[in-house]
Amino acid sequence: MTNEQLIYLFQQGDRQALDTVIEQNKGIVYKLANKFYVEGTNSIDKEDLEQEGFIGLIVAAERYDFNNPNKAKFITYAIHWIYHKINRFINQKNTNGEISVYTPINEDDTTLLDTLEDDKNSYENIENKIYYEELRKELNEVINEYITLREREVLKLHYGWDNSQPMTLQEIGEVFNVASSSITKIKSKAIRKIRSSPWGRKRINEKYKENLSSLEYNVESWIQADSFEKKFKDWLA
Known part of the structure; x- marks a missing residue:
């Protein structure tokens, strides 16, 4: 059973x-x-x-x-x-x-x-906490709507959702009895889905507007999976 x-x-x-x-x-x-x-x-x-x-x-x-x-x-x-x-x-x-x-x-x-x-910068930290709490709520809705149950589980285990200890891709593979390479593919596919969702595009656009004044800023680099994944990890923190 x-x-x-x-x-x-x-x-x-x-x-x-x-x-x-x-x-x-x-x-x-x-x-x-x-x-x-x-x-x-x-x-x-x-x-x-x-x-x-x-x-x-x-x-x-x-x-x-x-x-x-x-x-x-x-x-x-x-x-x-x-x-x-x-x-x-x-x-x-x-x-x-x-x-x-x-x-x-x-x-x-x-x-x-x-x-x-x-205590170092209480006002800024409170602002950031509220901001990320709202992002987290939005992200949870996106995850439930745009990615599969297995993709959701892999992301939550890997990034330590709900204050859990983050797990390596190999450890997750052992839990689900599949190769770590399969878990890597699942994680990457899930990130791509979130990145290409209306919510993900909105966040990418916001980041672009924040950095319009910087000649060194390249929006394409932020759209790349690795950069988006880093932001995703920040939002879960």
């Missing part, structure tokens, strides 16, 4: 279905936990990270929304929660009692580093 079929049964009260989901996806949990674990460099046990990963997997099973018309595959949704639980566990584990600049200091996961950087 697929993950989605099992999750549906679990949400209907079949606890055994959850056991099967855990068994089918334990390899992903081990793989993601291993990304955070470096032997001999801290006091965190790999088993603790794996346990947090399984907690994330269970949370994903409980919260997966079948009524969402733009829902991702369960494994994509689960990866977000697995990363989230492992990352929060590491941030909360502090052997020296010191506060890391990367440790979340409130419920929305704002870090001390975020706060320190905001």
Whole structure:
């Protein structure tokens, strides 16, 4: 049975279905936990990270929304929660009692580093935050309309959508059991679709107008996939 079929049964009260989901996806949990674990460099046990990963997997099973018309595959949704639980566990584990600049200091996961950087130029940072939040909302609508579910999943995993840890193309390929070259093609095709959408063209045009006074500016370079991809990554940040 697929993950989605099992999750549906679990949400209907079949606890055994959850056991099967855990068994089918334990390899992903081990793989993601291993990304955070470096032997001999801290006091965190790999088993603790794996346990947090399984907690994330269970949370994903409980919260997966079948009524969402733009829902991702369960494994994509689960990866977000697995990363989230492992990352929060590491941030909360502090052997020296010191506060890391990367440790979340409130419920929305704002870090001390975020706060320190905001103090440097708070007005500009607030403006930028609002601007990028609006862009992100627009981008989410474009993604749902113009690219396929698989393309959407690849982009979100690769760029760390929703504060997830970004994954390499090879890692994504392992999740979907395909070659990394196939994932590269999927990602490139998705970027091209977004770039050529009305929204993408509008953003390209805005960038062109912003730089009309610069003789060094070449709009064609910004339209190129690599440049657009960099902006795409910025918008997801």
